Amino acid sequence: MKWLALIAVIATGSLLIYAVSDFPDWGSASSPANGGVEGAGRSVSQTFIEETDTLTHVPNIVTAVLADYRGYDTMFETVVILAAGMAIFAILRVLRDTEKPVDQSKHDPSIDGDHQRIIIGTTCRLLIPVIQLFALYVVAHGHHSPGGGFQGGVILGASFILLGLATDLETAIARFSEKQFIGLACVGIFIYAGFGVLGQFYGRGFLDYGALQPIFMTDGEPMARSHAMLGVEVGVAFTVTAIMFAIYANLASKGELKNGL
Amino acid sequence: MREFIENFVQPHFNYWAYVIIMMIGLWALIAKRNLIKKLIGMSIFQTAIILFYVSLGVKDGATIPIAPHHVAGDHADAHDSEHAESHDDHKAHPKPVADDYSNPLPHVLMLTAIVVGVATLGVALAVSQSLFKDFGTLEEDEILEQIKSGDYYD
Incomplete structure (x- = not known):
């Protein structure tokens, strides 16, 4: 069995190595992906780099492509995240109380309730606000500097996971309850799709952010696209934050959302 | 051997x-x-x-795909660039040159791939956790054994 696997792996590998010699050189600006095919005009990425600033006023081309040019893709990407969260909920979550209730007298849902955790508690108290502030910066500046909704959302979710790891899951759940994170995940998608539908009220296509110019009261459609992208990224960040924490909370407590690791 | 490395491996080492x-x-x-x-x-x-x-999107001497932002007169420029769409030759800002920025498209695609990776990994871990709850093991052959012998359905 093992040598059969070895043969399969080596066969796949050697086929790919055989194809490697036809690929463009490392760092080549004239490869089909970077420079377009001869006689077929510019490649799509060249158009993105050259036109993004004119059409959207968003310096971060990656964000512009993600949230505007490929808006549908990113919207359903967010739905995939939500679906993963729902799948984990369906697989793991135990809704009935199977075990005896935890001794409430010992449990204190404050960060430094336990004297043995005073170092961890103090560190969390200092570190978590900074992490969350940085996450908000990454989301809010996602269209000007490296960052965006997914990245900022993951950092924000990680701050809650840090709280859950450093103390216990109940402490984290007390600050970000199950009702809240499921709600927040849905609100994120709602914000994203809402920006799409809003454009339709002005008689334009779904996710056509240029149509939102009367709402944002900007001069010209490019600035409206830039603002709408920020709104959409905030929606993405909500969903990602909530689902990251939901995945951790369910996995760490075997679906009971109690005690945790 | 050295010739092989210089001709075939070095220009394609990312692949x-x-x-x-x-x-x-x-x-x-x-x-x-x-x-x-x-x-x-x-x-x-x-x-x-x-x-x-990501290695497909690399260009020699290119920087990250973030164009410099307009610094002064941002809103005045909005009108200018509206016009610039029709008069391609006359512009307030020089257009970014494609060869100066690495290809943004693979970055976007891989951002989505990473996100899907996190989602699949989360679901896969959840499934393996519930498998462990049912079978008491994560070894594939032991799980198959238990299913074949019918212990699981009792």
Whole structure:
């Protein structure tokens, strides 16, 4: 069995190595992906780099492509995240109380309730606000500097996971309850799709952010696209934050959302 | 040997790296019996694909795909660039040159791939946790044994 696997792996590998010699050189600006095919005009990425600033006023081309040019893709990407969260909920979550209730007298849902955790508690108290502030910066500046909704959302979710790891899951759940994170995940998608539908009220296509110019009261459609992208990224960040924490909370407590690791 | 490396490996070393990493991941996916090790293999495989895509977007001497922002007169420019769409030759700002910025498209695609990777990994871990609850093991052959012998359905 093992040598059969070895043969399969080596066969796949050697086929790919055989194809490697036809690929463009490392760092080549004239490869089909970077420079377009001869006689077929510019490649799509060249158009993105050259036109993004004119059409959207968003310096971060990656964000512009993600949230505007490929808006549908990113919207359903967010739905995939939500679906993963729902799948984990369906697989793991135990809704009935199977075990005896935890001794409430010992449990204190404050960060430094336990004297043995005073170092961890103090560190969390200092570190978590900074992490969350940085996450908000990454989301809010996602269209000007490296960052965006997914990245900022993951950092924000990680701050809650840090709280859950450093103390216990109940402490984290007390600050970000199950009702809240499921709600927040849905609100994120709602914000994203809402920006799409809003454009339709002005008689334009779904996710056509240029149509939102009367709402944002900007001069010209490019600035409206830039603002709408920020709104959409905030929606993405909500969903990602909530689902990251939901995945951790369910996995760490075997679906009971109690005690945790 | 040296000639082979200079002609075939050096200009394509990113592809060689991705093929080798991918083979490691594929090996773990096929040959390992432990489900967690299979998941590790899946993540290695994904990493190889991400490396492949991102390395396709590299251009010599190019910077990250973030164009410099207009500094002064942002709103006045909005009108100018509206006009600029029709008069291509006359512009307030020089257009970014495509060769100066690395290809943004693979970055976007891989951002989505990473996100899907996190989602699949989360669901896979949840499934293996509930498998462990039912069977008491994560070894694939032991689980199959238990299913075949009918212990599971009691």
